[in-house]
Amino acid sequence: MKQYVIYTRVSTQEQGRSGHGLEAQERDIDLFLTNFSDVPYEVIGRFQDVLSGSSDDRPELAQALKLARSTGAELLVSKLDRLSRKVSFIAALMDDKALKLRVASMPFADKFQLHIYAALAEQERAFISERTKAALKSAKANGKKLGGLRDKTMKRNEAIQAKAKAEAEKVMKVIGPLRRSGATLAAIAATLNDTGIATSRGGAWTPTQVSRVLARVESP
Structure with a gap:
């Protein structure tokens, strides 16, 4: 075998x-x-x-x-x-x-x-790294503020995470009691699907997605 x-x-x-x-x-x-x-x-x-x-x-x-x-x-x-x-x-x-x-x-x-x-992938990563450094150096020479885009990206990511956590806390009203009763992740996913509760993207639940909700709610 x-x-x-x-x-x-x-x-x-x-x-x-x-x-x-x-x-x-x-x-x-x-x-x-x-x-x-x-x-x-x-x-x-x-x-x-x-x-x-x-x-x-x-x-x-x-x-x-x-x-x-x-x-x-x-x-x-x-x-x-x-x-x-x-x-x-x-x-x-x-x-x-x-x-x-x-x-x-x-x-x-x-x-x-x-x-x-593996050898080709390593060469590609090295080239991308040098290209990024050259682009940042050029932007700095032209007087552009390099932190602005990064700050916007961070704020957008924070907003996405906050929304995801809020949605997770909402569905925890169902997941929480099931988990405390000893239900497996697969069983919880099946229950959510059977009751017509969709994921935040409107799809079906999987054990991994249930685990992700638990992690979001438990994280500080």
Whole structure:
């Protein structure tokens, strides 16, 4: 039977609490397992880090690699940059003969192709960084205030977060009692859908969205 060890990563504690970023990774992994994996298959472990991709010191990744190597399972990630943004780190994994690696968003890519992709992605990030620095330097030379747009963006984000929290507190009138009674996230999502309560965007509820509401209400 095909075996997988799943690894996901988000960069900040806020992303970890809200589920933002994790939902997309889980979706890509589920699409791979449903449409591209050999069957039957088994997921023997799931690991998640909340750390920057520039850091190689990630305890959960270390555990995922250890399990994958010891069992012969494939390490499955949604995208290559969830492992690392450093091509040197990716290259070391590619050279590891005891490790099998699979990237959900590139289901047919072999190690050689993944190595090339990592190198190209690193070059692109370096170019974007230099382009941004040049644009900021030019704007400053022309007398433009660099903080204005950033301040507006921050205020807009704060307004969005405040609205989201207000909506979360409203639906907590239903979620709260269900959660306190021991209902699972999936059961709460099903109840909300059955009673016709839509999400803030008018869609159906999922366990991840219920978790996100709980995180918003509990955050200061």
